[in-house]
Amino acid sequence: MMDxxxxxxxxxxxxxxxxxxxxxxxxxxxxxxxxxTKSNGIHIIPDIAAAIKNKIRERSIDSSSILGIGxxxxxxxxxxxxxxxxxxxxxxEKPVALREELQAxxxxxxxxxxDANVAALGEMWKGAGDGARDVICVTLGTGVGGGVIVxxxxxxxxxxxxxxxxxxTAVPVNGYYCNCxxxxxxxxxxxATGVIRLATDELSRNAEPSVLREILSQQGRLxxxxxxxAAQKGDKVAVKVVDNxxxxxxxxxxxxxxxxNPEKIVIGGGVSHAGDTLLKPLRAKFKEYAxxxxxxxTTIEVATLGNxxxxxxxxxxxxxxx
Amino acid sequence: MMDxxxxxxxxxxxxxxxxxxxxxxxxxxxxxxxxxTKSNGIHIIPDIAAAIKNKIRERSIDSSSILGIGxxxxxxxxxxxxxxxxxxxxxxEKPVALREELQAxxxxxxxxxxDANVAALGEMWKGAGDGARDVICVTLGTGVGGGVIVxxxxxxxxxxxxxxxxxxTAVPVNGYYCNCxxxxxxxxxxxATGVIRLATDELSRNAEPSVLREILSQQGRLxxxxxxxAAQKGDKVAVKVVDNxxxxxxxxxxxxxxxxNPEKIVIGGGVSHAGDTLLKPLRAKFKEYAxxxxxxxTTIEVATLGNxxxxxxxxxxxxxxx
Numbered sequence: 323m324m325d326x327x328x329x330x331x332x333x334x335x336x337x338x339x340x341x342x343x344x345x346x347x348x349x350x351x352x353x354x355x356x357x358x359t360k361s362n363g364i365h366i367i368p369d370i371a372a373a374i375k376n377k378i379r380e381r382s383i384d385s386s387s388i389l390g391i392g393x394x395x396x397x398x399x400x401x402x403x404x405x406x407x408x409x410x411x412x413x414x415e416k417p418v419a420l421r422e423e424l425q426a427x428x429x430x431x432x433x434x435x436x437d438a439n440v441a442a443l444g445e446m447w448k449g450a451g452d453g454a455r456d457v458i459c460v461t462l463g464t465g466v467g468g469g470v471i472v473x474x475x476x477x478x479x480x481x482x483x484x485x486x487x488x489x490x491t492a493v494p495v496n497g498y499y500c501n502c503x504x505x506x507x508x509x510x511x512x513x514a515t516g517v518i519r520l521a522t523d524e525l526s527r528n529a530e531p532s533v534l535r536e537i538l539s540q541q542g543r544l545x546x547x548x549x550x551x552a553a554q555k556g557d558k559v560a561v562k563v564v565d566n567x568x569x570x571x572x573x574x575x576x577x578x579x580x581x582x583n584p585e586k587i588v589i590g591g592g593v594s595h596a597g598d599t600l601l602k603p604l605r606a607k608f609k610e611y612a613x614x615x616x617x618x619x620t621t622i623e624v625a626t627l628g629n630x631x632x633x634x635x636x637x638x639x640x641x642x643x644x
Numbered sequence: 645m646m647d648x649x650x651x652x653x654x655x656x657x658x659x660x661x662x663x664x665x666x667x668x669x670x671x672x673x674x675x676x677x678x679x680x681t682k683s684n685g686i687h688i689i690p691d692i693a694a695a696i697k698n699k700i701r702e703r704s705i706d707s708s709s710i711l712g713i714g715x716x717x718x719x720x721x722x723x724x725x726x727x728x729x730x731x732x733x734x735x736x737e738k739p740v741a742l743r744e745e746l747q748a749x750x751x752x753x754x755x756x757x758x759d760a761n762v763a764a765l766g767e768m769w770k771g772a773g774d775g776a777r778d779v780i781c782v783t784l785g786t787g788v789g790g791g792v793i794v795x796x797x798x799x800x801x802x803x804x805x806x807x808x809x810x811x812x813t814a815v816p817v818n819g820y821y822c823n824c825x826x827x828x829x830x831x832x833x834x835x836a837t838g839v840i841r842l843a844t845d846e847l848s849r850n851a852e853p854s855v856l857r858e859i860l861s862q863q864g865r866l867x868x869x870x871x872x873x874a875a876q877k878g879d880k881v882a883v884k885v886v887d888n889x890x891x892x893x894x895x896x897x898x899x900x901x902x903x904x905n906p907e908k909i910v911i912g913g914g915v916s917h918a919g920d921t922l923l924k925p926l927r928a929k930f931k932e933y934a935x936x937x938x939x940x941x942t943t944i945e946v947a948t949l950g951n952x953x954x955x956x957x958x959x960x961x962x963x964x965x966x
Contacts, residue, residue, distance in 0.1 A: 456801050458903075470903055472794040479778050479905020481941040489935035490899045494891075503936050569816075577812045577896065578903050581780075581792055583801020613811035614825050619803040 327383065328640045329374055329430070331393045332437060332632030333357065333366065335411040340373060341633035342381075345389065345641060347448045349630060353377070363413030367420065371427035390431035390644050392636030394440030395420060398482040401643070404434055407482075433639040437632060438485055439476045442469025444635030445588045449627040454585035458578060459625070460487050460571075462593035466509040466516075472582065487578070488513070492570040512571045514546040514592050521549050521563045532559035550596035564603060572607025579620045580613040590625030597624065649705065650962045651696055651752070653715040654759060654954030655679065655688065657733040662695060663955035664703075667711065667963060669770045671952060675699070685735030689742065693749035712753035712966050714958030716762030717742060720804040723965070726756055729804075755961040759954060760807055761798045764791025766957030767910045771949040776907035780900060781947070782809050782893075784915035788831040788838075794904065809900070810835070814892040834893045836868040836914050843871050843885045854881035872918035886925060894929025901942045902935040912947030919946065 325344055332339040334357060341352035355373050358365040370393075378385055397409035404421025408414060421432045435443070442459035451457040455474040461467040468487030470477040477484040488509035489502050497506020498519065510516050521544050525535055533552045538544055552560035575587055587608075593600065601622065609617040627634060647666055654661040656679060663674035677695050680687040692715075700707055719731035726743025730736060746754045757765070764781035773779040777796040783789040790809030792799040799806040810831035811824050819828020820841065832838050843866050847857055855874045860866055874882035897909055909930075915922065923944065931939045949956060 454802070456799070456806075468903070470794075472792075472799045473797055475795055477778070477794045477904055479938070479942075480776070480907040481905055481937050483905040483935055483937040483941065484778075484903060486902045486905070486935040486938065489902050491895060491902075491933040494895055494933065504933070573813060573816055574899065577899060580808045580811050580813075581790070581806060581900050581903075582799055583803055583805040583808070585802040611813040611816065611826070613805055613808040615803050615805040616801070616808070619805065620801075 326387055326389050328389050328637040329391045330633030330636035331370055331391060332440065332636060333370075333393065333395050333409075333412060334437070335359075335396065338366070338370060338373075339629065339633050340370070340377075341630070341637070342377065343634065343637040347634055347637060347641075349634070351377075351381075352630070352633060357412055359413040361413075362415065363409075366412060366414075367418075367423045368427060371424060374428055374430075385430065388430055390433065390640040391424060391428060392440070392639035393420065393424065393432060393434045394437040394632045394636045395434055396437050399434050399436050400482070401433070401435060401478070404432070406434065431640070431644055433643050435476070435636070435639055436482070436485075438467040439469045440635030440639065441467075441590070441631040442471055442485070442588075442635065443476060443638045444627050444631035444633070445590065445625050446471050447638045448634050449631060450588040450623040450625050451586050456582060456584040457586050457588060458487070458575070458582065458584045459588045459590065460575070461591035461625075462512055462514070462589060463591035464514055466513045467591075470582070471584075487574070490574045490578075492574050508570060508574050512567055512593070517546045517549055517563065517567055517593065518544045520566055521560070524559050524563050524566075528559050528562065530558045533557050534559055546593050546596070550599045554599045564599065568600065568603040568607050572604050573611050575604075575622070576608045576611035576616070579608065579616045583616050584620055587620060587622045588625050589622060590631070594624050648709055648711050650711050650959040651713045652955030652958035653692055653713060654762065654958060655692075655715065655717050655731075655734060656759075657681075657718065660688070660692060660695075661951065661955050662692070662699075663952070663959070664699065665956065665959040669956055669959060671956070673699075673703075674952070674955065679734055681735040683735075684737065685731075688734060689740075689745045690749060693746060696750055696752075707752065710752055712755065712962040713746060713750060714762070714961035715742065715746065715754060715756045716759040716954045716958045717756055718759050721756050721758050722804070723755070723757060723800070726754070728756065753962070753966055755965050757798070757958070757961055758804070758807075760789040761791045762957035762961065763789075763912070763953040764793055764807070764910075764957065765798060765960045766949050766953035766955070767912065767947050768793050769960045770956050771953060772910040772945040772947050773908050778904065778906040779908050779910060780809070780897070780904065780906045781910045781912065782897070783913035783947075784834055784836070784911060785913035786836055788835045789913075792904070793906075809896070812896045812900075814896050830892060830896050834889055834915070839868045839871055839885065839889055839915065840866045842888055843882070846881050846885050846888075850881050850884065852880045855879050856881055868915050869917070872921045876921045886921065890922065890925040890929050894926050895933045897926075897944070898930045898933035898938070901930065901938045905938050906942055909942060909944045910947050911944060912950075912953065916946050
């Protein structure tokens with residue numbers, strides 16, 4: 323008898339990641355198609371359906387051996403109705419009946435979920451979460467995203483806004499303006515752009531010589547990578563910036579930790595590539611601000627699945643939520 | 645046929661609250677026994693069992709019509725094993741097999757849970773939570789306690805420390821020392837004693853005339869009630885104190901809100917009796933610091949069950965967790 327398979331789909335602004343995945347969560351094959359955002363994204367669902375049908379044909383898979391299609395989508399979803407409310411970066415400005423349309427085109431069961439949440443589910447299931455039932459995932463990328471898993475399931479909240487960890491007010495006084503309309507959001511100081519902003523500000527206040535000043539004058543701009551590399555080498559300005567960043571992030575995560583005592587807090591995204599230069603001070607701040615039992619029992623880990631987290635978490639949806 | 649009944653038990657430091665409760669959550673009768681903390685509390689479980697057996701006899705209840713006994717206990721519990729790790733204020737310094745012992749003495753099924761969590765479950769089920777599936781409860785009493793309900797169930801976390809909202813670090817810089825060993829916990833500024841401390845400090849810094857200064861010199865001490873009454877009448881020092889308190893509490897709850905987007909945040913305990921003098925500025929701060937969707941969809945309410953929340957939440961355990 324053939325193993326049952328699941329199709330995982332992770333819809334992004336430029337590409338759609340797809341994978342054939344075993345029921346156990348192992349990837350059999352993954353591939354990528356381009357996200358066609360033309361005409362308000364009307365081609366996206368047919369393109370996904372065609373790619374799935376081609377793959378099934380190409381590998382001569384009996385469709386009765388496919389359990390279903392899990393989909394992570396870049397916007398707030400209603401899991402009950404299968405509707406994606408809005409996903410501006412792929413051209414969907416109005417609600418789309420993503421589940422029903424994809425089911426109709428493929429004749430396969432579909433479950434949909436927000437993309438930050440499927441990434442968290444992926445890390446919980448097969449990544450750094452390692453099967454833990456209580457996990458907080460934070461992605462430090464261009465922005466800061468998050469997913470909160472309690473008792474083995476995603477927290478959505480009353481309007482699907484649970485997991486908006488990037489919009490925790492980390493700087494309540496004199497914070498930077500955030501695109502969400504508030505000031506002082508964690509995203510304004512802990513995303514890749516946030517770290518650069520902290521560094522630029524620190525350079526303008528701080529007369530210490532710094533390699534960051536040289537990079538800025540030579541290349542016209544800083545990167546998060548350059549800042550962490552400078553901090554690792556002991557550059558005083560860079561160390562101060564990483565101190566500030568880990569204070570805001572460590573305090574925010576400690577306070578969530580005291581409310582949820584997760585087994586793991588998983589940090590992903592580009593900024594997490596800084597490794598120990600980020601993790602060591604972050605863990606120290608977390609221990610300083612978390613309730614003692616939480617400081618001892620909740621660990622902070624780096625995400626391990628990278629770009630595969632989305633398709634794997636999407637497959638989890640079919641295995642456990644269908 | 646007779647209605648099925650549940651026995652709810654809420655073990656406190658001075659009294660044990662007990663109630664006969666219908667399966668629907670309505671209280672049939674409630675009564676109280678004294679907590680006998682002598683000899684490391686060895687009388688407590690037999691006393692509870694005897695009180696239950698007496699009540700069953702007194703009302704000629706057929707014990708087959710009793711679904712079980714739900715128990716809220718003042719310490720961390722392991723729901724799987726039915727063990728209460730420690731409950732110093734009732735003399736239990738070592739782990740107690742609360743569930744097994746009470747089952748053996750009563751021949752009835754028993755489910756145990758931490759008392760802050762049962763109070764939260766009670767408010768979710770029959771109180772201000774009004775059946776919402778995502779609720780955060782905060783009790784502002786001598787200390788600050790909490791319970792976090794996600795997807796209709798209590799968050800425990802990996803070591804049972806979820807819900808320690810009182811130990812969120814609300815004042816990361818120059819905070820007061822807290823009994824937990826950290827500095828700046830929410831409990832140090834938002835409990836009844838915390839409000840008094842904020843007021844005493846404000847009086848020593850602030851030269852404004854204030855009724856609080858008169859009360860302090862006449863009666864030797866302030867109360868949370870006096871502070872809120874003065875604030876309601878426009879006393880400038882008292883208004884400043886309530887502003888500070890609601891800044892710390894509103895920011896902490898907004899940040900939890902952005903992570904969990906609960907339908908309701910329910911505020912209980914003595915400090916919540918201040919009503920609108922507390923709620924109005926608290927809601928304003930919450931809206932200022934919460935992610936916009938959360939600010940619009942998560943509401944802050946005052947607890948409605950008072951001292952009955954514990955026995956009702958304990959009954960919920962039998963209905964849904966047994």
